Amino acid sequence: MKRALFLLSLLVLPAVAAERAMPGPLAPSSFLVPAATEGRLSNGLEVRLVENHERPLVWVTLAFRAGAFADPPGKEGLGTASMELMDDAAGPYDGIALSKALKVLGTQLGSSAGTDGSGLSMQSLRRNLDASLGIMSTVLTQPRFTEEDWKVQQVQMIADVQARRSDPASIADRVLLRVVHGDSYQGRLQTEASLSSLDTAQLKAWHQEHLSPAQSLLLVGGDTTLAEIQPLLEKHFGGWKNEAKALDFPVAPPPPTQTKIYLVDKPMAAQSVIQIGRYVGKPTDADYRPFVVANNAVGGMFTSRVNLNLREAKGYTYGARSSVGFNLAGSLWTASAPVATDVTVPALQEFLKELNGVTGAGVLKAEETENARNYLRNSFPLRFENPDYLLGQLTQIWRYSLPQDWISRYYEEMGKIQADHAQAAWAGRMEAAPLNIVVVGDAAIVAEGLAGLGIPMVKLDVDARPIAE
Amino acid sequence: MPGGAGRVTALPMISLLLHSALAASPPPQIPFEKYELSNGLQVILAPDNSVPFVWVNLWYYVGSKDEVVGRTGFAHLYEHMMFQGSANMDDDYFQPLQRVGGQINGTTNLDRTNFFEGVPSEYLPMALFLESDRMGWLLPAMTQEKLDNQKLVVRNERRQRYENRPYGNAWVYLLENMYPEGHPYHTATIGKHADIDAASLEDVQAFFKKWYLPNNASLVIAGDFDPAVAKAQVEQWFAAVPAGPEPELTAAAPVALAAEKVVRYEENVPFPKVWLAWHTPAVLSREDAALDVLSSVLTNGRDAILYQKLVYELQIAQDVSAYQASAKLGSMFIIEATATPGHTTEELVAAIDAVLADLRTKGTSKADITTALTAYEVQFFESIGSIQGKANLLNNYNWLTGDPDYLAEDLARYRSVKKGYLDKVLRTWLPTDKRVVMHINPKAAQ
Known part of the structure; x- marks a missing residue:
């Protein structure tokens, strides 16, 4: 009896266990990258439209070429201030009236600037599209730039600079930008002095000098069609005319000549924030995408070498990663990890060991490269759930002069990338490449250990100014 | 944290809403069917x-x-342990999913824990196998070894997201x-270092046996799938879970x-708040919707009365x-304000009280209520902007009411907010003498 029961369970258990194994995939669904519709208004303004009729919402963005990169020396924050103030009051609307008019429609509208460009964006219920576009056009062509509004805006922008100095993650961001770019491009940070020197006349002049149909792209997404919206766009934006000033675009800063640690003291900090970065070519380089895949394997995804080591093996951090992107000056590679103070030195050692290991004993393996590539390639369709991704990519193609098939070829190009391509792309950029390393943490605890790593170390303050020893 | 498993959501759910002038835009329908397994x-x-793509939520x-x-912080630490492998897939759960293009994560808050994977449609069986196995x-x-590792990770999450960020501890202090x-909401979800450090394998076992049961969970599958195939797969993988x-x-x-309780902290922050x-x-609850509307009337947009007064006028x-x-066990209505340089939190409190x-x-203005309700209509459409958003919405309604199809009633809750009722809610629920006033000021220079 006992024996029989025992046999029975032997028969049953393996059967269950065999069933509980990772199942294979079903038949795959097909996916075609959606295409945008193109249009043009009578004043030459180019239009791109991506339809999506799931919800009665329409998004309209006017993207402008000018951004903070165009701020004159000493006037850092000018473009940002002009764009921030633009949507405060316009035409017949003072600040309160504008806010009320938008709320009655259920419309959201905002303007802002980044380093590489700026934009005016709006989300409207489909039923209120005409009225919403009317207000958007008023904000574009008749911003008031009042003294009262600027006084409030200026105080907030200066406070924002001060706030960044007390946040370790923001300090690390700012200091890395300074050490990478010096006094050029993204190294030119807003300061109390630069913001204090601005006035409404300068903000207004920036608006007039930089925003024009020829230097803009009009992007539409959501519950509409070109046939439906083109007449509305023509009505509200077709009459907009302006000549913009020519822009001087930035170039990549000279690369670092040796690896250095830049230490910023943050007494009593609960962690040390490590940030590493350097330029690595251009997005139009033939092997840019293989490099993206290599970076994904090394530090881009959760299961990357860097994260599996620093987080999942050592527990030094909640997350370690590296990323590669591009801007007007080229392709910027960065890596970061906030780590426990007492393991700052071993965490940085492990970080560098993983980064350097790729061109040493740890070349990229076939399976690892395939995983990193497939993670990016196979998750690509998810990005097209809403129009914003494709519209964003079209803006990048326009802003950064990328090839027109930048997105349509993505799937195919990614599919071809093998380990040797990724390895070569990584080695070509990162082998023995000097790195800028920023550490923001409690110097009383971490300085001595970092100095012992044999890497030259410079102490900086929170604004990246050298501290005399 | 990009790519970080086990994110604590700082706030309990901000309820998904709707509201009044829906005559013009009909409320969205989310077609679904619901059933229950024998377990x-x-x-x-x-x-x-x-x-x-398909989401398992x-x-x-x-x-x-x-x-x-x-054992504060344990529900969240346990959530992390759910990514560390199970009997029939003893590897990091990110591994099999990321290599096929899948997204995976989870969140814990005061009330509930959720896990989700977004995968290319053909990998629905993999996602269901993984969820059922853990x-x-x-x-x-x-x-x-796994537990010790994730204790370190979670303690670093606490440092990164709460301690090493200006005002990061505010939510912890407020609760x-x-x-x-002794109240279930006394300690923030992230917990205390000593408690996280003290967690044992016995704690993991007890939590698993008490809470991680098929009869204490709900599964939403949303996206591109064949319902017949999904049902067979759910049966295959989940039916054997006891x-x-x-x-x-x-x-x-x-x-x-x-009474009013006034507390003060000095921290590494740039401004008094x-x-x-x-x-x-x-x-x-009906009051919960009214208080949502009141919050918009007070501070949503430049014309909102409290925002206009503190930021622009004063x-x-x-x-x-x-x-x-x-x-779930009760909500909080919160007003937070940051002083401009040279001003104090005492001035802010006096102005807010005025x-x-x-x-x-x-009393409130009818026009302000109408525009607030329009904003909620839009916010609702925004909340269903992704498949994952829809999945969370269905699970949220189902969890709170037993019915995923609760949209119309939620809508009615907001529609019922009229001036007379809102004024009564304001007078009843926001008295000056029964509240916490919490000041966080910059630490004196060292």
Whole structure:
């Protein structure tokens, strides 16, 4: 009896266990990258439209070429201030009236600037599209730039600079930008002095000098069609005319000549924030995408070498990663990890060991490269759930002069990338490449250990100014 | 944290809403069907083939409110352990999913824990296999080494997201002051270092057996899938997971403050900032909707009365925002404001009180209520902008009401907010003498 029961369970258990194994995939669904519709208004303004009729919402963005990169020396924050103030009051609307008019429609509208460009964006219920576009056009062509509004805006922008100095993650961001770019491009940070020197006349002049149909792209997404919206766009934006000033675009800063640690003291900090970065070519380089895949394997995804080591093996951090992107000056590679103070030195050692290991004993393996590539390639369709991704990519193609098939070829190009391509792309950029390393943490605890790593170390303050020893 | 598993969501759910002038835009429908397995697992299928992706979204009805004494932070630490491998897939759960293009993560808050994977449609079986394996067979793969590692990771999460960020500790302090010791909401979900460090394998086993049961969970599958195939797959992987004893739900009587409580902290922050907080009725109550509307009337947009007064007229605040933090055992209405350089939190409190006093006397404006309701209509459409958003919406309604199809009633809740009622809610729930006022000031220069 006992024996029989025992046999029975032997028969049953393996059967269950065999069933509980990772199942294979079903038949795959097909996916075609959606295409945008193109249009043009009578004043030459180019239009791109991506339809999506799931919800009665329409998004309209006017993207402008000018951004903070165009701020004159000493006037850092000018473009940002002009764009921030633009949507405060316009035409017949003072600040309160504008806010009320938008709320009655259920419309959201905002303007802002980044380093590489700026934009005016709006989300409207489909039923209120005409009225919403009317207000958007008023904000574009008749911003008031009042003294009262600027006084409030200026105080907030200066406070924002001060706030960044007390946040370790923001300090690390700012200091890395300074050490990478010096006094050029993204190294030119807003300061109390630069913001204090601005006035409404300068903000207004920036608006007039930089925003024009020829230097803009009009992007539409959501519950509409070109046939439906083109007449509305023509009505509200077709009459907009302006000549913009020519822009001087930035170039990549000279690369670092040796690896250095830049230490910023943050007494009593609960962690040390490590940030590493350097330029690595251009997005139009033939092997840019293989490099993206290599970076994904090394530090881009959760299961990357860097994260599996620093987080999942050592527990030094909640997350370690590296990323590669591009801007007007080229392709910027960065890596970061906030780590426990007492393991700052071993965490940085492990970080560098993983980064350097790729061109040493740890070349990229076939399976690892395939995983990193497939993670990016196979998750690509998810990005097209809403129009914003494709519209964003079209803006990048326009802003950064990328090839027109930048997105349509993505799937195919990614599919071809093998380990040797990724390895070569990584080695070509990162082998023995000097790195800028920023550490923001409690110097009383971490300085001595970092100095012992044999890497030259410079102490900086929170604004990246050298501290005399 | 990009790519980070186990994110704690700081706030309880901000309820998903709707509202009044829906005559013009009909409320969206989310087609779904719901059924139950014999082990009690609730299953909700919501097909949407807009992209060839499918989301598996699994909610367990357990949060940090359900932790035992001396184990704060455990519900969230346990969530991390769910990514560390199970009996039939003893590897990091990110591994199999990321290599096929899948997204995976989870969140824990005061009330509940959720897990989700977005995968290319053909990998639905993989996602269901993985979720079922850690629901039924997590413990055979659990080790001290894995637990020790994730304790370090979670303690670093606490440092990164709370301690090493200006005002990052505010939520922790606010809960401690609003809820008495012993109340399920007294300690923030992230927990305390010493408690996280003390967690043992026995704690993992006890939590698994008590809470991680098919009869204490609901599964939404949303996106591009064939319902017949999905049903067969759910049956294949989940039916063998044994049910457990119905867990006794953690309860707590509503908290009433006896008086105003003023607390002060000095931290590494750039500016003085103040929080005013009141206890208010629970998520999905009628008052909860009214307080949502009131928060918009106060601070949504430049014309909103409190924002306009503090930021533009008096220029004593850089920002001010009001919100109803909705939760299952009771909500909080919170107003927070940051001083402009040279001004103090005392000035902010006085100005906020003057606006509230005036509003109590004069009442709210009908026009302000109407525009707030329009904003909620839009916000609702925004919340269903992704398949994952829809999945969470269905699971949220199902968890709170037993019915995923609760949209129309939620809508009615907002539609019922009229001026007379809103004024009464304001006078009843936001008294000056029963609240916490929390000041966080910059530490004196060292």
